[in-house]
Amino acid sequence: MRLPTKKRPVSAGIVRQLKNFEPYFATVVRPAVPGISEPALKAIEAGGKRLRPALVMIAAGTGDDVDEEQLLRACAAVELVHLASLVHDDVLDASNTRRGVSTINAEYGRRRAVIIGDYLFGLAFDLLAGGNDNGLIEPLARSAVELSSGELRQRRTLRDLDQSVEDYLEKIYAKTAALFVAACAMGARLAGLGSEHEQIFKDYAGSLGMAFQIYDDILDFTGDEDALGKPVGSDIREGTVTLPMIYALSLDKSRSVGAALAAPTTDAVKAAVSSVLEGGAIDEAKKVARRYVVSAQAAAGLLPQSQSRKDMISLGNFVIDRYH
Ligand code: FPP
Ligand code: MG
Numbered sequence: 001m002r003l004p005t006k007k008r009p010v011s012a013g014i015v016r017q018l019k020n021f022e023p024y025f026a027t028v029v030r031p032a033v034p035g036i037s038e039p040a041l042k043a044i045e046a047g048g049k050r051l052r053p054a055l056v057m058i059a060a061g062t063g064d065d066v067d068e069e070q071l072l073r074a075c076a077a078v079e080l081v082h083l084a085s086l087v088h089d090d091v092l093d094a095s096n097t098r099r100g101v102s103t104i105n106a107e108y109g110r111r112r113a114v115i116i117g118d119y120l121f122g123l124a125f126d127l128l129a130g131g132n133d134n135g136l137i138e139p140l141a142r143s144a145v146e147l148s149s150g151e152l153r154q155r156r157t158l159r160d161l162d163q164s165v166e167d168y169l170e171k172i173y174a175k176t177a178a179l180f181v182a183a184c185a186m187g188a189r190l191a192g193l194g195s196e197h198e199q200i201f202k203d204y205a206g207s208l209g210m211a212f213q214i215y216d217d218i219l220d221f222t223g224d225e226d227a228l229g230k231p232v233g234s235d236i237r238e239g240t241v242t243l244p245m246i247y248a249l250s251l252d253k254s255r256s257v258g259a260a261l262a263a264p265t266t267d268a269v270k271a272a273v274s275s276v277l278e279g280g281a282i283d284e285a286k287k288v289a290r291r292y293v294v295s296a297q298a299a300a301g302l303l304p305q306s307q308s309r310k311d312m313i314s315l316g317n318f319v320i321d322r323y324h
Contacts, residue, residue, distance in 0.1 A: 009318030059187025100229035143182035150174025177209025207296035217242035
């Protein structure tokens with residue numbers, strides 16, 4: 001299981017399902033395609049928290065008679081779209097490490113990495129395409145469109161100091177929360193839930209995804225490099241304007257954040273990270289993240305008492321209490 005076991009955020013049933021998911025997930029790249037299968041498998045085995053498959057499992061867990069094979073395929077499909085987006089993200093950012101290991105672009109070159117990302121993305125839909133898909137393709141396809149538009153918006157506003165909190169929130173909804181929503185919608189559909197219950201899961205996932213991304217952006221300042229698997233201050237270096245930076249820009253008398261975004265030298269980034277950490281921006285960003293967790297947990301509270309509801313609430317706590 002990839003979710004940290006120290007502060008186990010989900011029940012033993014989900015932990016068991018996540019354990020069974022791993023060997024299945026490793027088989028989805030077969031049959032072997034020369035030049036592609038090996039790096040694709042590396043991307044799959046590089047790990048991650050498997051949060052999105054966990055969300056599919058939790059939502060599906062509210063159904064009585066969920067097809068095991070279909071559940072595994074749905075979990076793999078959503079995680080494949082996530083991994084494809086990370087492989088492409090690392091190409092776009094020219095990142096050499098993710099989760100402490102070499103990225104696909106660093107190991108195989110950026111041209112091959114683009115194709116590996118395409119392959120993982122195609123595989124996701126290939127897994128769902130056979131036979132009766134139970135309406136699973138639609139939410140995943142929609143989230144992929146949102147993901148790409150969120151990423152594009154982020155890139156078009158790199159180093160742009162004139163961004164509001166609302167601009168940032170819209171971007172992270174598309175870039176991150178939309179795939180959380182798809183995961184829960186897929187699980188709800190597997191469980192055979194009606195549209196009213198599916199909407200509760202989607203509301204939950206949207207808020208959880210927002211809190212998750214805001215915390216990711218906070219950890220870029222507060223995390224330690226070994227645990228993050230990438231250097232602190234990466235967002236400033238890449239020019240991505242995140243919520244802590246937006247608050248720091250309004251609080252920062254020395255203008256160090258703006259200076260580091262414009263010219264990210266080692267010293268400028270160091271000064272900007274200190275200013276974000278010391279000027280109250282992190283506390284402001286944490287408040288926003290906590291509000292999203294409260295909304296997510298309120299949505300979960302609308303569901304009947306169940307193990308899934310407990311898992312949803314505890315995942316909310318995990319998002320703001322996690323370490324990488
Ligand atoms: C990682 O977040 C990146 C994303 C959440 C989205 C990336 C999306 C694309 C590259 C569009 C392509 C989409 C598809 C469907 C293949 P981050 O950059 O905030 O975090 P990081 O520090 O982990 O890179
Ligand atoms: Mg990135």
